[in-house]
Amino acid sequence: MTKAQQQRSSSKRKTNQLPKIVSLFSGAGGLDHGFKSAGFKLSAAFDISPAAIETHKRNFRGATATAGDLIALGPKGVASIVKNAVDVGSRIGIIGGPPCQGFSRANTTAKASDPRNQLPKGVQALFLVGLCKWLIGLSTSQNPPSILDVKNVLGYRVNAGAEVEDMVSIAIKFNPTHTLTKDPANLAAVPPVQFDECELATKALKRIGNLVDVDEYLTSQHEIRKEMIESMCQLLEPARYDCDEYRKLYSA
Known part of the structure; x- marks a missing residue:
């Protein structure tokens, strides 16, 4: 193998080890281009503007680009798209720049009632989707595979004035699945355990979606x-x- 081939092989291995990128509020892909140039693979992108997404598709032909409202899509809708765009067991990196017009000091007409101020809740939900994806990939890649059981989810508002929980504590348990090993002659014909990642993700998301706001709870x-x-x-x-x-x- 020549030196150039070794360098290409090493670069490919490094790229495969990096998290797969899910881009929120992607626009035409300016931020995405920077991550792609740094060696990351862009797997999925979301933006509310159909025109921006059409441009994004031309700029990043290998990515799954979706035009839609993140809050309307919700965790389940996003999870189904990300599930098809990212391989099982892959790590996910979430990037994005949500609209700041509703809270920016540069906007003298900014109002707290601006609906764009609700977007941080959508970002939080998408972060939890990515976390579920990673945890499920981790559990199913073990030998033997494990079932992910979310025991408890608590949210805290560490920074004063935070609109949503900015720290989340999740207690999970990995329950191994014990299956018989096939004999050399294949006499037992034990079928391998099959996992539906989307079904597992939905169950985990339901539990994580029932996040308890500790600060709000203790106030009451x-x-x-x-x-x-x-x-x-x-x-x-x-x-x-x-x-x-x-x-x-x-x-x-």
Whole structure:
């Protein structure tokens, strides 16, 4: 193998190891072009403008480009498109620049009621779709394959004023599937275990979609909030933190 062939082979392996890109608010593909130039493979793109998507299809012929409203498509609609565009087990990278007119300070007529301000919720949903895709690929690629069981999903608003949860905690369990191994003569004729990735994704999405907003929950459940604060004080006191100040801060 020549040096040039080795370099091409190495470059191909590197590209295959990179996450497959799903582009949101893609437009004609300006941001996508940068990622493609950096060696990433663009697998799927979404934009509300049909004209932009037509241009995108000409610019990126190997990608699945969809014209539609992300909020209207919802997690299930996006999941079905991404599922067909990205191979099982592949990692996903989500990129995009959502419209900022509704909250930008440069827009002197910006209003909180601008419907474009609801788009972060759609972005969050799509992020969870990508996460489900990766987790399911991880579980089905094991030997033996595993069933993904989402146990608990909690959301937190770490940054003050965040409109949606900006940190998500997911508790999952991988349940291995135990199957008989075929004998050399194939006398048992045990069929391999078949997985429907879309079905698994739908189940996981339903559980993840039932995300509990911890901040909202604790605001409405005063007794539980008080119990949590006192439990935290028990941890902070040995470290000589000012628990009175902590109580004032989080009891308000």
